[in-house]
Amino acid sequence: MTMVITGATGQLGRLVVEALLEHNVPAAQIVATGRDLARIGDLADRGVQLRRVDYSDPESLRQAFAGADKVLLISGSEVGRRLEQHRNAIAAAKAAGVRLIAYTSIANAGSTDMQLAAEHEATEAALEESGLPHTLLRNSWYLENYTDRLGGYLEHGAVLGSAGDGRVSAATRADYAQAAAAVLLRDDQAGRVYEFGGDVPFSLSELAEEVSAATDRPVKYQDLPAEQYTEVLVGAGLPEGYAAILADSDLGIARGELLVTSGDLSTLIGRPATTMREAVQAAALSPAA
Numbered sequence: 603m604t605m606v607i608t609g610a611t612g613q614l615g616r617l618v619v620e621a622l623l624e625h626n627v628p629a630a631q632i633v634a635t636g637r638d639l640a641r642i643g644d645l646a647d648r649g650v651q652l653r654r655v656d657y658s659d660p661e662s663l664r665q666a667f668a669g670a671d672k673v674l675l676i677s678g679s680e681v682g683r684r685l686e687q688h689r690n691a692i693a694a695a696k697a698a699g700v701r702l703i704a705y706t707s708i709a710n711a712g713s714t715d716m717q718l719a720a721e722h723e724a725t726e727a728a729l730e731e732s733g734l735p736h737t738l739l740r741n742s743w744y745l746e747n748y749t750d751r752l753g754g755y756l757e758h759g760a761v762l763g764s765a766g767d768g769r770v771s772a773a774t775r776a777d778y779a780q781a782a783a784a785v786l787l788r789d790d791q792a793g794r795v796y797e798f799g800g801d802v803p804f805s806l807s808e809l810a811e812e813v814s815a816a817t818d819r820p821v822k823y824q825d826l827p828a829e830q831y832t833e834v835l836v837g838a839g840l841p842e843g844y845a846a847i848l849a850d851s852d853l854g855i856a857r858g859e860l861l862v863t864s865g866d867l868s869t870l871i872g873r874p875a876t877t878m879r880e881a882v883q884a885a886a887l888s889p890a891a
């Protein structure tokens with residue numbers, strides 16, 4: 603059984619490879635792909651096969667997927683170019699005759715107005731059209747989207763956003779990765795649609811309260827109009843288009859579009875998902891905080 607993991611040079615994909623190895627999948631049966639393979643040379647040392655893939659290069663995908671039984675297609679990071687890239691990957695999976703392709707989509711795809719969802723929804727449609735047996739892993743937000751900004755929250759005494767009182771079912775990349783590995787390890791996954799998210803959703807005010815409690819420093823949530831939040835993100839160095847997409851995603855959170863109540867994540871990983879409180883406490887203890 604050969605499993606190809608795309609995006610394995612990135613954070614989520616690497617964690618999926620690690621989870622498969624922890625489940626005693628023979629390293630030689632795992633193919634880890636990405637553009638910058640130098641980042642995962644250590645996986646090759648452990649026996650994992652490395653193959654270079656650029657989603658924009660169909661031939662690289664065909665070569666990487668040859669002989670694969672299952673493919674985990676981790677959504678690319680080049681917003682605006684992803685549909686074509688994902689279509690290339692789906693075509694290569696079809697040419698390779700894979701038994702299953704699993705795709706990391708976004709929570710509530712099909713019923714959300716978030717701009718970020720459009721490419722995911724179109725990719726889901728492309729999978730359906732392809733006729734390939736597939737599984738949709740609709741992931742909510744990463745907790746790390748917040749915990750990575752802990753230093754900034756403390757510096758400014760504020761969590762900024764445009765999410766109002768909306769709650770988000772964020773979960774750690776590690777938990778999403780374990781769920782993706784569980785899907786790859788099972789044989790009955792074709793046609794399934796998972797809505798993955800944390801068990802305990804939270805508002806950004808609650809996030810600020812937890813940051814305060816974990817660090818003993820005053821931090822408050824400050825809600826901003828989306829245009830103003832976009833300007834703040836641009837001022838912090840983000841490209842304008844990406845900043846606008848993040849602010850738009852906060853508006854989606856305000857509408858409850860990253861809220862997940864399925865329980866799919868904890869069911870599949872066989873334990874409660876890591877909570878925001880646990881993640882904030884761990885981040886507060888790390889030297890970077």
Ligand SMILES: NC(=O)c1ccc[n+]([C@@H]2O[C@H](COP(=O)([O-])OP(=O)(O)OC[C@H]3O[C@@H](n4cnc5c(N)ncnc54)[C@H](OP(=O)(O)O)[C@@H]3O)[C@@H](O)[C@H]2O)c1
Pocket residue numbers: 608609610611612613614615635636637638639655656657658676677678679680687706741742743744747775
């Ligand atoms: N749920 C959330 O909160 C959230 C947040 C951010 C992103 N995401 C989505 O989830 C995905 C995985 O998250 P992550 O944290 O692991 O992101 P990440 O660390 O940035 O990794 C992205 C991965 O995608 C690969 N990739 C990007 N463009 C590619 C291309 N043209 N051809 C081949 N590989 C390509 C990268 O490979 P190279 O670096 O080797 O090129 C890398 O392995 C992201 O790509 C994005 O679609 C979700």
